[in-house]
Amino acid sequence: MFIFTAFQTCGNIAQTVITNLNNTDFHGSGYTSMAIIYGVFSASNLISPSVVAIAGPQRSMFFSGIFYSIYIAVFIEPLTWSFYTASVFLGIAAAILWTAQGNCLTVNSNENTIGRNSGIFWALLQFRGLITFLHLKVVIKPAKRSLENDRRTVFIALTVISLVGTVLFFLIRNPQESSAEEGEISGSADNLVEPMADQSKMTRAADAFKSAIKLCSTKEILLLSVTTAYTGLELTFFSGVYGTCIGAVNKFGVEEKSLIGLSGIFTGIGEILGGGIFGLLSKSNRFGRNPVVMLGIVVHFIAFYLIFYNIPNDAPIASIYGTDSIAYMEPSKEVAIFCSFLLGLGDSCFNTQLLSILGYLYAEDSAPAFAIFKFIQSVCAAIAFFYSNYLLLQWQLLIMTVVGFFGTISFFTAEWEAPAFVAKNNDYSSI
Known part of the structure; x- marks a missing residue:
């Protein structure tokens, strides 16, 4: 924070x-x-x-x-x-x-x-x-x-x-x-402890790199990669594109620029509220992670629908003078700010559950898994920043809707198969 x-x-x-x-x-x-x-x-x-x-x-x-x-x-x-x-x-x-x-x-x-701690972490970060x-x-x-x-x-x-x-x-x-x-203290009498410790660190480093490469082709990572890709696309949208869209709508009057800051505040409130609530709900882990992700995609689809109706299509690529166009309703400041809150709330749904499931699946080797998560997310965010300079708002919303739908399905599949995956790994580790 x-x-x-x-x-x-x-x-x-x-x-x-x-x-x-x-x-x-x-x-x-x-x-x-x-x-x-x-x-x-x-x-x-x-x-x-x-x-x-x-x-x-x-x-x-x-x-x-x-x-x-x-x-x-x-x-x-x-x-x-x-x-x-x-x-x-x-x-x-x-x-x-x-x-x-x-x-x-x-x-x-x-x-x-892991679910509770992921929620607390995300809420504190979003402050x-x-x-x-x-x-x-x-x-x-x-x-x-x-x-x-x-x-x-x-x-x-x-x-x-x-x-x-x-x-x-x-x-x-x-x-x-x-x-x-x-372990090092208990074996301090052995003169080879320090060289072995250094060798162990180098071995762990090599193993971590090999693990990251191997994980890229596993079924679980491939399934979660679609969900992670969606978080990268929508991260770009709510952190950069949507604020630009609000600031470009001339119908908002003299307050159009100040609404950008207000939009950021309500996005943050949505993130904090989501992280806090889902952290508390994850204490028992009674219903699993799928209901939270389902809530996230529904919230985002509602936000995309309202944005499509409220914000003109040319807003993302409007000139420095903004746009006088109107979408399918008279631009509403209240709807625009409400959508900011929904975008933040939905984002917290996806990110808290991705952190939770990665920590659950890869409890013994989490660093490579989280590295792949951030790699995919950052690459997709960069791609989204690139196409945001050229695509109309309707096409950007369509891309996120399609990727979000398939990302939700792939997360559901990974969550359903998670217990069997963890049980299999535990059997191998006991051997």
């Missing part, structure tokens, strides 16, 4: 700061930076399981947090080369952070608590969106003209917030690491 509050606030004001800086010796681009981050992030998911296997989830999260803080700190005294270099390292750190978080969540959970948009609306926006003068103060504060979150990783317990340390 702390790290991503700082990072998301940085991302929202970065382009404004960069525009002012480009009048000086600095010649960077926020869009180029994001392209570098997403590209490196996607590729780095292939090596992140090996890094987590060597360093452990706690150290991996800590050092990843350091690089998030460095990226934010670059804006205190920005240089073009340092800005792009930090973008590269941030892409690597992001892949390691998400893989380590999934691994840490799994090793601190069991079959009965960062609510805090960010409130910060932008109340603090940053009124002082936008003086943002350049206060740039150092703003980014020093954001760097400190990110570092606070990084330090908090040390308070997270790591059962696997504790067991490993006890």
Whole structure:
């Protein structure tokens, strides 16, 4: 929550700061930076399981947090080369952070608590969106003209917030690491313990990479990949495209731009509410994960239908002057904001249950599974960002509807077969 509050606030004001800086010796681009981050992030998911296997989830999260803080700190005294270099390292750190978080969540959970813990994790993470948009609306926006003068103060504060979150990783317990340390202590009389420990780490790293490659072709991962792909597409839509659509509708009047911030706030409320509720409902795991995913797709289909009727088709690709077109009803601010809430609520349904089922299926080897999850999600998000520049709103909604339908069916299949998969793995491990 702390790290991503700082990072998301940085991302929202970065382009404004960069525009002012480009009048000086600095010649960077926020869009180029994001392209570098997403590209490196996607590729780095292939090596992140090996890094987590060597360093452990706690150290991996800590050092990843350091690089998030460095990226934010670059804006205190920005240089073009340092800005792009930090973008590269941030892409690597992001892949390691998400893989380590999934691994840490799994090793601190069991079959009965993984759903609850996934919900709590997701709700806390989504608080960062609510805090960010409130910060932008109340603090940053009124002082936008003086943002350049206060740039150092703003980014020093954001760097400190990110570092606070990084330090908090040390308070997270790591059962696997504790067991490993006890094993090393009990065998300290043997002179070969330290070389064997190093060899063991390298073996774990190699095994983690091999596991990630093998998992890509397994039935369970292939089924969940369709669901994961959908989360990447709808992530792009609600985090980038939908806000642009709202801001482009001239019929909303002078409030059209301020509605973007309000839309972000209600998306965050939906995410937090969903994560909290589904975390509590997962305590007993009585009804399984399928009802939550079913709720998520129904909520999203309702949102897509209302958006289709409320927002003009040319809104995603409208010019800087916006669009005067009307869809199938007079554009309604209330409906637009309600759809933001539904998009956030539906997203939390899918992500909490994906985190839960991955932790359940791959309790003994979670890092490669979460790395594949983030790889597929980030690649699909990048694809969606690309086609969003060219496709009308109706076609973007149609793509998400089709992929969402098949993603839901594939998740149902994976959930139904999950107990048999886990039982088979337990039989092998006992042998």
